[in-house]
Amino acid sequence: MYNLFSLICLYAFGHLASSTSVPFITKCNLNDSKCIKKSTQAVIPIFANGIPDMGIESLEPMELKKVDASTSNLKLIVTDLSIAGIKNCIAKKIQFDDSKPTKFLFKIECTADLKGNYEMNGQLLILPIQGKGRVTAVIRKIVFTITGEYGKITGKDGETHWDITNWKHTFDIKEKSDLNFENLFNGNEVLGKTAQEVINSSANDILLEIGMPFTTAFITNIISNVQKFFHTVPLKELIN
């Protein structure tokens, strides 16, 4: 009985995934960047909440098991990192350029709440630092610029789909962030307070310095879900 039910569900979902109607997408001309930006903006919250039919998991919050941001000067490992706020990200500029090579540019601005466990030892900017405990951050107006190339592939549905072939990114932070490490110097009040004061006054500088492994993990996750979206939705449903 259960098996039969699963089979029916599988069939129904398979059918859904291969059907071509995607009600929340506004089709645009490829050269109409205003339309593409607006259409992307409408998709962001739906996307962030997850689209199970497309294998897109909920990104609200995004969970990252482990990010190792260690450098030669600093051991920094963050585990069980949770990032909330993706559904409120703003599409600033979305472009697809169909000349060869076919290129895209996504510029998105997010305000995110981060929570996780950290382990740190070494030098943060010029500050000697050590600790292990909870880390929380509020990062306001972080702007990601993602550029890359895309190609076209034929899906299992026989339709043409976009396929992201490579990408890279930069980021900048437009407003002051909060960054708080609990239990610095194993709870030593004096050392901990002094270090946290420095961290408070240079949170953005620190985030720009240590941020790349975190933003790379973040964007890798986003791109892998965008790729699932492109591989599920035929190009003719996205672009006129």
Ligand SMILES: *[C@@H]1O[C@H](CO)[C@@H](O)[C@H](O)[C@H]1NC(C)=O
């Ligand atoms: C965009 O391309 C279409 C044809 O593909 C053309 O009709 C239209 O004028 C172009 N629009 C702009 C803003 O360039």
Ligand SMILES: *[C@@H]1O[C@H](CO)[C@@H](O)[C@H](O)[C@H]1NC(C)=O
């Ligand atoms: C650091 O800033 C937070 C607010 O983000 C504040 O609650 C905390 O008291 C500050 N810590 C120090 C040591 O200045």
